[in-house]
Amino acid sequence: MNPLSSVNGAIVTGIVLMVALALALPGGFDFGNLDRWLHIISGVMWIGLLYYFNVVQIPALAAAGADKGGPGGTGIAKYVAPRALLWFRWSAVITAVSGIIFIEMAYRPAGGGLMQVLMLREGYTIIGIGAWLGLIMLFNVWVLIWPNQKKVIGIVQATDAQKASARVVATMASRTNFVLSVPMLMCMGGQSHGLPF
Ligand code: HEM
Numbered sequence: 001m002n003p004l005s006s007v008n009g010a011i012v013t014g015i016v017l018m019v020a021l022a023l024a025l026p027g028g029f030d031f032g033n034l035d036r037w038l039h040i041i042s043g044v045m046w047i048g049l050l051y052y053f054n055v056v057q058i059p060a061l062a063a064a065g066a067d068k069g070g071p072g073g074t075g076i077a078k079y080v081a082p083r084a085l086l087w088f089r090w091s092a093v094i095t096a097v098s099g100i101i102f103i104e105m106a107y108r109p110a111g112g113g114l115m116q117v118l119m120l121r122e123g124y125t126i127i128g129i130g131a132w133l134g135l136i137m138l139f140n141v142w143v144l145i146w147p148n149q150k151k152v153i154g155i156v157q158a159t160d161a162q163k164a165s166a167r168v169v170a171t172m173a174s175r176t177n178f179v180l181s182v183p184m185l186m187c188m189g190g191q192s193h194g195l196p197f
Pocket residue numbers: 036039040042043044046047095096098099100102103127130131134135138185188189191192193
């Protein structure tokens with residue numbers, strides 16, 4: 001059976017390749033590194049879908065709505081958006097949880113921890129700002145984007161007026177996250193590898 005003929009097969013193949021490579025390279029198993037890998041890969045999934053929404057889906061739905069003779073955006077709203085939102089909101093949770101686990105595992109022995117990071121204590125200022133930005137973005141996903149998107153794509157019943165205002169709130173929250181992701185990623189990479197400026 002061709003593993004590339006299904007999404008699950010492709011995911012499993014990628015993981016098998018990663019494990020094989022990790023075993024072939026020097027160094028033993030390290031849970032902290034596994035958690036960091038999970039953090040990065042779920043973060044890529046989350047922010048990748050955020051960028052997809054902002055630079056592809058939202059402009060495409062606007063164009064479909066304006067194109068009076070065209071097929072409209074119903075297919076995207078029905079088949080694409082629910083799947084994208086499923087991966088989007090749960091990869092956001094996994095990113096945040098694996099980030100917090102990393103803080104507790106890697107920083108705690110040196111006297112750091114989630115509170116020290118969030119209070120921007122010395123040595124944790126850069127990652128502290130990054131963690132705050134990431135947690136604000138997580139809040140936006142679950143409190144502003146997802147409940148309003150449920151009305152927009154018809155998972156929850158809403159009048160046309162309610163849908164219109166839900167669309168505005170969801171779009172503004174999504175754009176806010178798009179903006180915040182830029183400094184957030186600088187802080188994520190900057191804690192160990194230095195800021196770019
Ligand atoms: C939601 C809250 C988040 C928390 C609490 C968090 C926490 C952390 C921590 C503690 C580190 C390790 C920093 C170090 O010591 O080098 C880190 C690194 C990193 N994070 Fe996050 N993070 C969050 C969100 C994100 C998101 C959304 C992304 C998106 C891709 C992301 C991507 C990264 C990357 C690429 C690194 C660098 C790993 C490395 O240099 O080895 N993080 N994060």
